[in-house]
Amino acid sequence: MDSLDYIAARLVNGRLTGRPVEDTMDLGRIEKAVREILVAVGEDPDRDGLQQTPARVARAYAELFAGLRVDPATVLTTTFEANHEELVLVRDIDVMSLCEHHLLPFRGSAHIGYIPGPDGRITGLSKLARLVEVFARRPQVQERLTSQIADLLMERLAPRGVIVVLECEHMCMAMRGIQKSGAKTITSAVRGTLQRDAKSRAEAMALILHR
Numbered sequence: 001m002d003s004l005d006y007i008a009a010r011l012v013n014g015r016l017t018g019r020p021v022e023d024t025m026d027l028g029r030i031e032k033a034v035r036e037i038l039v040a041v042g043e044d045p046d047r048d049g050l051q052q053t054p055a056r057v058a059r060a061y062a063e064l065f066a067g068l069r070v071d072p073a074t075v076l077t078t079t080f081e082a083n084h085e086e087l088v089l090v091r092d093i094d095v096m097s098l099c100e101h102h103l104l105p106f107r108g109s110a111h112i113g114y115i116p117g118p119d120g121r122i123t124g125l126s127k128l129a130r131l132v133e134v135f136a137r138r139p140q141v142q143e144r145l146t147s148q149i150a151d152l153l154m155e156r157l158a159p160r161g162v163i164v165v166l167e168c169e170h171m172c173m174a175m176r177g178i179q180k181s182g183a184k185t186i187t188s189a190v191r192g193t194l195q196r197d198a199k200s201r202a203e204a205m206a207l208i209l210h211r
């Protein structure tokens, strides 16, 4: 298994469900495009330091967009019976993604909570972080990333409710354009009973915001 397939495999807990990277991503095409960009900005792509850059960027993109090759449903296959019917919350999960408008990074934290369904089934805590990875390693907007995590949890775990909150800083707002660094964008997706019941939503939100 090459290293790029290894990265995709890690996302799905060691089981590679996607096709090999050569089938799904045209690394040669990325290389050509990057060489074109270097020429277009007035650089010499043949100078010593840049010779390997198109190939490096192609490999980096294959890694950064590895989530496109993974079926998110395969992440949540392991569930356990726990008869736990109250909130489970994992806070401060590191999130790194690329905004689909500028292909510049956005970075921050995800907080994911759910109330198990009547069957009391829970999932492994790491699976929540894996879910973040699978959706973050795609061209994204923060809002969609947030709701995709919530919707997949609802679909696969059939919990009573889900809350997902993301707080991220967008490099496209910091390094260019308006150049405001430090601004945090907060998005939330709330489903099921956590959406309907203001009291349990407020309790979950208090735990998320508690520092």
Ligand SMILES: Nc1nc2c(ncn2[C@@H]2O[C@H](COP(=O)(O)OP(=O)(O)OP(=O)(O)O)[C@@H](O)[C@H]2O)c(=O)[nH]1
Pocket (backbone or CB within 6 Å): 099, 100, 101, 140, 141, 142, 143, 170, 172, 173, 177, 178
């Ligand atoms: N809603 C949302 N907007 C985002 C996200 N990432 C980047 N953006 C915004 O996408 C917008 C794209 O706007 P455009 O006006 O088409 O592009 P632009 O001229 O580069 O915009 P400026 O950044 O304002 O210079 C910008 O306002 C970005 O801040 C995201 O995750 N969610």
Ligand SMILES: [Zn+2]
Pocket (backbone or CB within 6 Å): 099, 100, 101, 102, 103, 104, 170, 172, 173
């Ligand atoms: Zn952007």
